[in-house]
Amino acid sequence: MKWEGQRQSENVEDRRDAGGGGMPGGAPGGRRVGGRGLGLGTVAIALVAGWIFGINPLTVLGLLGGEGGGMVQPAPQVQTAPAVRPPPDPLGRFVSTVLADTEDVWRELFRAQGGVYQDPKLVLFRGATPTACGTGQTAMGPFYCPGDQKVYIDLAFYQTLRDQLGAPGDFAQAYVIAHEVGHHVQHLLGITAKVDAQRGRISETRMNALSVRLELQADCLAGVWAHHAQRSRQVLEQGDVEEALNAAARIGDDALQRQAGGAVRPDSFTHGTSAQRVAWFQRGLGGGRMADCNTFDARRL
Structure with missing residues (x-):
């Protein structure tokens, strides 16, 4: 993905220096991960549990963290003040650049339909951080909280995506951010509230x-x-689309259930099959029209 030298977003809160360990600076797709808190083995367990069984990831984290009743409590030891400087490391700059690109695209699409796009915040953290949806932890993977309109990610997730879920590549990483920003778009359009x-x-x-x-x-x-993004700025390089499609396929409910060694249970799906996730990403990529993304009226997914 062509991203270096592009605009970085001003909507990034870098909380990684607030404590909790995590990933030192490295290039997108880098291997360096360390720090305290939940290990990557626990990360994978939590991700699979949430995706397969439809469990709210906040509940999963409460159980993994030893909190009673699965209720997630605030984490007062984690500071919430955003850093005023751009992320200093290449991976931080990468996600900041991807976020900026989503801002450019969605501002224009909302404007074309007579609306105003409200930028979300992207919060980088290590280990744990308070959110309007409860305590966010590494084991949740990336998530969007409609309560504060922020996307949260511990960048250590990208090693999990590559090494444990088999989805390497910088455009796979960009797809993760774009998917969570997609949830923000749904929130702005009132779709999330209707489902909830x-x-x-x-x-x-x-x-x-x-x-x-x-x-x-x-x-x-x-x-x-x-x-x-491709039409306006030609961001794609050879193999990028395949990276995103592979990531979508690797996190299909059926693929995760097979990876966990259990039977495939369609009634427990909460994210869709690998084939469905690939198909709907391709649908948006091919036409670039929000109207094509009406999954709720689709007879077949």
Whole structure:
């Protein structure tokens, strides 16, 4: 992915110096990971548990952290003040540049439809950090919190993505950010609130099915971003699209269930199959139209 020398976002909160260890600076896809807190083995367990069983990752983290009842408590030891300087390391600068590109694309798309795009914040942290959705921890993987309109990521996740989930490459990493920004777009459009309003009103199986449609739409919106980023700035290099498609395939519910050694249980899917995730990303990438991402009216996913 061509990213060096491009604009970096001013909406990055770098909390990594607040304590908790983590990944030192390295190039995108680098191997250097260290620090305290949950190890990468625990990261993989939490990711698989959340993806396969439809468990709120905050609950997973509460259990892994030894907190009673699965309830996530604040982490007062982690400072929340954002750094005023841009991320100093190459990987931090990379995600900041990707975020800036999503800002450029979504501002223009919202403007074209008579709306105003509100930029999300991207929070870099190590180990744990407080959020409006509870305590975020490394084991959650990247996530979006609608309560504060922020995307959270411990960059150590990228080693998990490469080494344990088999999805290397800088554009695979960019896809992760774009997917979470897709959830922010859904929040701004009121889609997330409509889905959440069904929680407790319908069966778990039907709620899981709605979750699948929400996640596949975020995949499609990530593809929409990639389409416009390529058309405007020619960011793609040979093999980039394949990296994103591979990442989408590796985190399909069926693939993760097989990786965990269990039976494939479609009624427990919360993110969609590998084939579905690939197809919806490709749909957004191919046309670049938000209207093509209406997974909720699609008869077949």
